[in-house]
Amino acid sequence: MTQKRLVSPSVTRDVVTRHGFQFKKSLGQNFLIDGNILDKIVEAAELDENAGALEIGPGIGTLTQELCEAAKQVVAVEKDGRLLGVLRETLSDYDNVHIEHNDVLEANLHEIFAQHFEGVSEVSVVANLPYYVTTPIVMKLLEEKLPLRNIVVMVQREVAERMAAKPGGKEYGTLSIAVQYWTEPQLVTRVPESAFMPAPNVESTVIKLKVRKEPAVQVKDTDLFFHLVKASFAQRRKTLLNNLQSNLQPKRDKETILAALDRAGIDPTRRGETLSLDEYAKLADELAE
Numbered sequence: 539m540t541q542k543r544l545v546s547p548s549v550t551r552d553v554v555t556r557h558g559f560q561f562k563k564s565l566g567q568n569f570l571i572d573g574n575i576l577d578k579i580v581e582a583a584e585l586d587e588n589a590g591a592l593e594i595g596p597g598i599g600t601l602t603q604e605l606c607e608a609a610k611q612v613v614a615v616e617k618d619g620r621l622l623g624v625l626r627e628t629l630s631d632y633d634n635v636h637i638e639h640n641d642v643l644e645a646n647l648h649e650i651f652a653q654h655f656e657g658v659s660e661v662s663v664v665a666n667l668p669y670y671v672t673t674p675i676v677m678k679l680l681e682e683k684l685p686l687r688n689i690v691v692m693v694q695r696e697v698a699e700r701m702a703a704k705p706g707g708k709e710y711g712t713l714s715i716a717v718q719y720w721t722e723p724q725l726v727t728r729v730p731e732s733a734f735m736p737a738p739n740v741e742s743t744v745i746k747l748k749v750r751k752e753p754a755v756q757v758k759d760t761d762l763f764f765h766l767v768k769a770s771f772a773q774r775r776k777t778l779l780n781n782l783q784s785n786l787q788p789k790r791d792k793e794t795i796l797a798a799l800d801r802a803g804i805d806p807t808r809r810g811e812t813l814s815l816d817e818y819a820k821l822a823d824e825l826a827e
Contacts, residue, residue, distance in 0.1 A: 544600040547571040566668025572733035582690045582746045583662040585609040590658035594665035599628035606632040617641045660687035669694045680720040689747040698743035710811045721747035755819035763822040770810030779806035798824035
């Protein structure tokens with residue numbers, strides 16, 4: 539690596555100071571300064587000389603440098619225009635990176651993939667995500683059915699635990715089911731506040747989402763499946779039957795819901811957080827009849 543490794547606190551401070559960069563709390567800007575954490579993120583992405591990497595929010599290019607070393611092609615999507623000049627400097631030694639000035643939530647990812655990942659076997663998303671937009675970004679990546687191998691992201695610890703949660707616990711909910719429908723989640727490592735500049739006031743976790751070739755369960759109507767899940771968690775203290783009566787769209791009468799629950803072998807007095815993906819799939823298929 540010819541450039542100085544940006545993950546060093548002193549190098550990060552020098553780059554930020556030299557460019558007169560001011561951190562914006564509204565953009566969730568916290569730059570990683572722990573090399574051990576950085577190495578774990580890159581390792582979890584499973585990159586090689588034929589793979590691509592999509593980075594969301596590269597900041598000053600700390601993680602981007604490592605991705606350029608590990609992957610065939612890197613696309614870094616940065617929303618903050620103030621960082622473009624910094625990135626041109628810190629990534630100047632690499633000819634396998636494209637800096638995309640865009641908000642990833644508004645970007646046409648299929649177009650970006652077509653333009654910049656031609657000849658790449660698989661792509662992994664790697665990101666230190668702003669916590670306030672973690673869920674919308676992850677769901678966009680999954681719902682757009684991009685040719686992804688892994689999504690390795692740094693997120694708030696509680697969000698990572700919800701993504702990986704199993705049925706029965708208070709962390710298990712709509713996010714758990716949506717993530718596990720499309721991926722196999724694995725908690726990689728916890729990250730202390732001291733690993734960032736500036737330090738956030740929350741603990742972070744790196745989570746790896748291994749994208750499934752096929753969804754975890756097969757259902758007749760995907761939209762109905764997710765409407766069912768959302769309705770089941772609308773009011774966590776209510777029974778499944780009460781939540782579905784009040785919140786399921788399109789509406790079903792009580793007798794229809796009870797009959798579907800009976801055919802699926804699910805007690806109507808259970809709560810949404812106790813059902814597995816398989817049980818939700820069975821119930822969705824019964825309601826689709």
